[in-house]
Amino acid sequence: MIRRHLPVLITLAVFIVGYLICLAQFPSFASTRVIGNLLTDNAFLGIVAVGMTFVILSGGIDLSVGSVIAFTGVFLAVTIERYGLNPYLAFVLILGLAALFGAGMGFLIHAFQIPAFIVTLAGMFLARGLCFVLTTDSIPINAPAYGQITDIAFALPGGGRLTFIAIVMLLTFAAGIVLAHFTRFGANVYALGGNRTSAELMGVPVGKTTIRIYMLSSLLAALAGIVFSFYTSAGYSLAATGVELDTIAAVVIGGTLLTGGYGTIIGTLVGVLIQGLIQTYITFEGTLSSWWTKIAIGALLFAFIVLQRGLSAASVRSQAK
């Protein structure tokens, strides 16, 4: 039982130790302001990471999410600012479009047995290319609704704010946890990651589940894109490049096995927060280049992959006995 949850426990331990180190150096880390900002700054990454966790749990990968975030921003900016579309209608439209896009990728992956890597790579280029078709400029979004939404926040004791987008992220995680662990869909996702052939033989609807997984991932990427547009108040074709890789890193650091079948949504939240923590530390430190974030994430990722390898080897050994 302990071994099953060991990756998540280690992730949590890394976060706690990291947080304590930050706290020792900068006592203001204990303030609700820093914590509130940590959640707000990483809201879009967290939302997209929930979808990515489902994808990776099922043994797949989704490289298109960064581009979908960018496309969402550009789509919103163009439709709201140029064509005067109601922002809420634009949200519904882009979520629908993204869901279709994801379902299409899922369909290709299932129907033609094409590796998810290839299909979503194509999706990545496609979505990014479509951004440039719409516009090559960075378009600011000034719609009043944006101001209203970004003003929604709960004041935390101590001066911090739990912003609307942070709440959206936390709700996404809560929904993700329920979906992964308390629904048939969740069990089917784990089943696919455990052994696709067995899952099929056991009557798991493999095709339907695959399509839904990628649909969910794109849908959440679009939601992350909406959140990202609140955060930046603009739509830009080159936004969110490489976010798919940050997301995968967060999921893996959160204890999900890249080969699928093992992992948790809550672990991903901790994985996202670790990334945010490193980023915040570097901002506080002031002298380090922000690229140190990447270096630290890279080192952590290595450590976690080696750890997972070691754990699975250990469990194989204990089985053999």
Next chain:
Amino acid sequence: MQPMTEQPQLLEIRGLTKGFPGVQALDHVDFTLHAGEIHGLLGENGAGKSTLIKVLTGVFRRDAGTINLEGQEIAARDPADALSLGIGTVYQEVNLLPNLSVAENLFIGRQPHHFGLVRTGEMRRRASELLAGYGLDINVANPLSSYSVAVQQIVAIARAVDLSAKVLILDEPTASLDAQEVETLFGILRRLKSRGIGIVFVTHFLDQVYAVCDRITVLRNGRLVGSRPIAELPRIELVSMMLGRELAAEALHRNQRPPVSGEPLVAFKDYGKSRLIEPFDLALRPGEVVGLAGLLGSGRTETAKLVFGIERADSGQAFVDGKPVRIATPRDAAHLRFGFTPEDRKTEGIVAELSIRENIILALQAQRGWLHKIPRAKQDEIASRFIKLLDIRTPDAEKPIGLLSGGNQQKALLARWLATEPRFLILDEPTRGIDVGAHAEIIRLIERLCEEGLALLVISSELEEIASYSDRVVVLRDRRHVRELSGDEVSADTIMTTIASHS
């Protein structure tokens, strides 16, 4: 006399036909299963058992024929559909999900739920109750992978039966179970039988057929050979039904060759590695076959790996032609003209995508170094020579080796090492997973090789087989060479008593 025929017909297959390009896998096969019957489905590899099961469970579409379940014609679209029709299948490699909990494995797709949320507690309670009916008291919240194959198999059976299975198909369920686990499984089968479930039992073990089956159906080359009540069928007749010829009786008798004398070709003194195998002495003369016998995990494969340098010995000394040598890597061993065909053909032996020719020349090429490429004409000549010599059945040498049958793959693997003209060859389970006909051929090949002056070290789980071709047999137990049998002592009985004896 035959109570089972009084039971109603449960499953009736008539004239089932299924062809693949180049092969008629099933040719007008009839098969009848009664309720409350355990029906053995037997046949060599390629007989059509798997195809029959796959058509029945909807993996393949039939070309012709009818399948009736309880008088209704059925056509399963896929295994899930077959399951909903009442045909459940449990495969040899348990096709469950190791990463999910036992309870989830039992209930996936039909978890009790409430407003879309799975009621985990309810599911676990029902899973525990279900397994209790099979005498299994385990924590169903644990992942399936934390339990043994035997438990997993029972879970698979419980799942299939609980899904309203009227027909339960067991595809070689006992291949990886020990004797006691097999007994437990049989107890469960008998109980299911008494509940009126029809069980199709596919196996290679004749003892198990006689222990548990009521009736058997034998297939050969896609055709029905016959279907008989087991009580009226002597063993020898069953074997000849399967083979389509009389059993070569002498193949099971002890090897009658005179003892080999002379200086040992290879010798190992106090050779061992801590925690792997205790130090042993072993010597082989040219033309001699030495068998390694023992239970699974007794140290047979470990001995072979040490001898071939896959594991490095930490004590003792190896000698070739009386001179001390160092065998630290398989490369060292290959340079001493040792050869080794591993136990797990699929993962450690063949390169499935490469052609037969490429697989055969692999070791020879490696020995020469990659800079000295063997000319294509020479490759073709070597490949065709061994295909003829070992009677590898293939239309041509360029076919990917993965498409050959197990027996022919094994022969190609042998050819790989024979091409290097070895002096000492180690065969780990050369006949595993091979049908009976190819089995006998491999044994004849072993005998021919040793007549040509090769020294052979052969590992096998089949005691009769090992006794039939070995000059001497080393018996292992608990990672120790416990006794070396020679002369008249070499017999399946002695090996067995030695394994069972306490010392």
